[in-house]
Amino acid sequence: MRADAVRNRELLLEVALDAFTHEKDVTLGAIAKKAGVGIGTLYRHFPTREALIEAVYRTELEKLCDAAPELLETLGPEAALREWMDRFIAYAATKRDLKEALQAVIALGINPFEQSRAKMTEAVSLLLKPLGATTDPMDLLALLVGVAQNGDQDQARRMLDLIMAGVLHGAARTAR
Amino acid sequence: MRADAVRNRELLLEVALDAFTHEKDVTLGAIAKKAGVGIGTLYRHFPTREALIEAVYRTELEKLCDAAPELLETLGPEAALREWMDRFIAYAATKRDLKEALQAVIALGINPFEQSRAKMTEAVSLLLKPLGATTDPMDLLALLVGVAQNGDQDQARRMLDLIMAGVLHGAARTAR
DNA sequence: ACAGTAAACGGAGGAGCCTCCGGTTAGCAA
């Protein structure tokens, strides 16, 4: 990749993170303008709006995933899963755009997002294993995205209560 | 309301139902054209895309809700809830547009959709009561919308398994 | 140093959602 292309790519990510965090209803044109590149350049680096958002948040999303093993050690299996889910929802809640992008990452099997999806399923898988849960990681992830998209913080907490119960009870049933 | 307005409204609904059912990626302009009215008229009757979709499906959605008491009688509490959720998902699955509109109906408290939302919470409430479940109907509904939006039929079935377990286990816990 | 080329650049433009506003018409009262 050419040096100027790398420069522009990083500049775009920087500007986009700032814009997505501090403003709302950000247009891609505005981001391109603020980065001093044409709209076409933005679209070559990031083919869709979701792709840009995904790239912007990939780092933080991976941080979340990487925290899973530590949670497991310090909190124990059940609390670790719950804490991880809480963090997932809390993080998604801070960025409206992220919610929609997550749908693309999880639900649709869009190829460029494969990396993020793999990271997340891995983390969930790790958290589910010590519980003996039979839940498919992808299923749980899809549910979490649904929770993040629909309802406020309080509602989300109650929905997570329900999901936790479902995970544990499902596990208990198969353990019989 | 004037007679011609009523005529146009019904014509639009008719055309829209046909279009949403048989085609994909329907534009509102196309619907207006097929109904022989201007795009402005369509938007006066239905302020947003979601509003039109909601109006189109309101009837069938209400049918689903009205079926709840009968399910309860013939299947018993647990199977009735499960069957109702299955039907909800199955119906949502047939219409991609519906999924997005449901989000507006459920998650956002958009006023014109109040009617549909009330009907649905009522139905869910009725189904939850005999189970002694403490789940908030709105929470369950929000989860169902999430399930409908994310994942295919098989995945949805598994997610409903988990949710059922959660509802029943949550109930069991509070019953202790 | 320099020429060739592959890749990046940037903006014009197409499509869709939604708004706005001047023109038109249904319904009502006399």
Added chain:
DNA sequence: TTGCTAACCGGAGGCTCCTCCGTTTACTGT
């Protein structure tokens, strides 16, 4: 029937997302 008014009608136009393509420029081999 006729005149008034409130409500409806319809499409031009703005905004945004995304695509396409002619132009420019950074790297490579000699």
